[in-house]
Amino acid sequence: MRAASPTRDHRKGRRMDVTQLQQRVHEAWMRQRWDDWRRTCADEYRFDLTPTIRLDLEQTLAWSRAWFTAFPDYREEVKAVYTSDAGVAYELIGAGTSSADVRLFGRTVIPHVPGRSVEVRYAKVLVVNDAGKVIRDRQYLDATALRGGLETR
Numbered sequence: 001m002r003a004a005s006p007t008r009d010h011r012k013g014r015r016m017d018v019t020q021l022q023q024r025v026h027e028a029w030m031r032q033r034w035d036d037w038r039r040t041c042a043d044e045y046r047f048d049l050t051p052t053i054r055l056d057l058e059q060t061l062a063w064s065r066a067w068f069t070a071f072p073d074y075r076e077e078v079k080a081v082y083t084s085d086a087g088v089a090y091e092l093i094g095a096g097t098s099s100a101d102v103r104l105f106g107r108t109v110i111p112h113v114p115g116r117s118v119e120v121r122y123a124k125v126l127v128v129n130d131a132g133k134v135i136r137d138r139q140y141l142d143a144t145a146l147r148g149g150l151e152t153r
Contacts, residue, residue: 018128019081022088025126025134030076032068034061042133066104071096087127094120
């Protein structure tokens, strides 16, 4: 991966900068503008929440809403961005204060610890199709450390 790379939209004959796409994806997600975020995704979008949990678009929206319900003050800082013709990877540090359980599909996946703050360090990889839409969204973080941080801070 390299610093910045436009990718070609072969069907429309225009160029799309994956860095600009990354910025649109991240801004829409952080501002909870779900319709804008949805427009950055292809119909076949998939999100790897963990190595064993893969979510479709609607499930990812449910996860995102659950996260911001549990951490309404959550904010992220993008530390580095790496691009290729196929997509973009970026490093992030996020922080927020627990105000509710993180609930997904009717069960608590991260229990609420009143007033506890969490810091999340992770990498995100977005794979982009020729139309400039995200088809695959993977994140790499230590979920055990995240849960432990919530329980011990």
